[in-house]
Amino acid sequence: MSSPTRPSTLPDDRRTVADDAPGFMPADEADALHSVADHYLSQPDSVGLGIEIGTYCGKSTVYLGDAAERHGALVVTVDHHRGSEEHQPGWEYHDTALVDAHAGLLDTAARFRRTMFDAKLEQTVLGLVAPSTAAARVWGREADFVFIDGGHSMEAAQNDYDGWARWVRSGGALLIHDVFPDPADGGRPPYEIYRQALDSGLFTEVAVHGSLRVLQRA
Incomplete structure (x- = not known):
């Protein structure tokens, strides 16, 4: 099998968008994630779908x-x-700029949509706004990879x-x-x-x- 972590080739304009988006993934691990996704979506038995949790x-x-766009694939995130526990008021990673004044709660959905708009990925990335447990109850198809970062x-x-791990196809990858x-x-x-x-x-x-693990399913 060819290496699932060959060098990333994310275009500079999209890298700028990613760098500008609030988040916590180090650049080197993000590059590895890009190359891993590209690898599994490019395989002959690819089903043309990746899943991100978080x-x-x-x-x-x-x-x-x-990576998905290059292969005519889709990503469901x-x-x-x-927000997670660490994003709530009083915790280390709370960002007041992301609080919805109407609800008084963190709401990152609009900032996510802005990121996808700026990256020109709205036709490739499908945002599923739901708790992971609820979304899993209605899910029903295999994916080339599942990336857990919730x-x-x-x-x-x-x-x-x-x-979600059960939806990784044979030969696909679970990324944690x-x-x-x-x-x-x-x-x-x-x-x-x-x-x-x-x-x-x-x-x-x-x-x-780094802290990214790539596990291939038998």
Whole structure:
């Protein structure tokens, strides 16, 4: 199998859009994500679909959408757009600029749409505004990859894994972000579901880039 982390070739204009979008993914991991998505969408048995769980403002979605566009594929990105625990008032990553004055709650949906508009990816990226658990209840088709980067509580990470890992096609990939084997480096829930995927026997690790893990399904 060719490397799923060959160099990223995201165009400069889209890179600028991604850089301007609020978010937390390091540039080198985003480049790796781009090349991984391109790899799995380019395979002969591709079904032309990738899934992202955890949209926020669409920074990583630009990389996924660009890869999908190259192959006439689609990306569905799932988020309730009310933010994870760490985005709420009083927490480290709360951004007052993203609070909806009407509801008094975080709302990243409009900023996500702006990102997709600026990146010219509105025909390639489909935003599904719903909790991950609710969206999983109505989902019904396989994908070339599922990228889990949603809430980092154990409940949220477990729900994302239980609801979406099963939709990775044979030969496709489960991608998990913020995997830190050392607890001193970051939260444990993404690591815990990463271990579950490996222990299931269905997935084999094929690439590591920073905190991004690429697991291929048998």
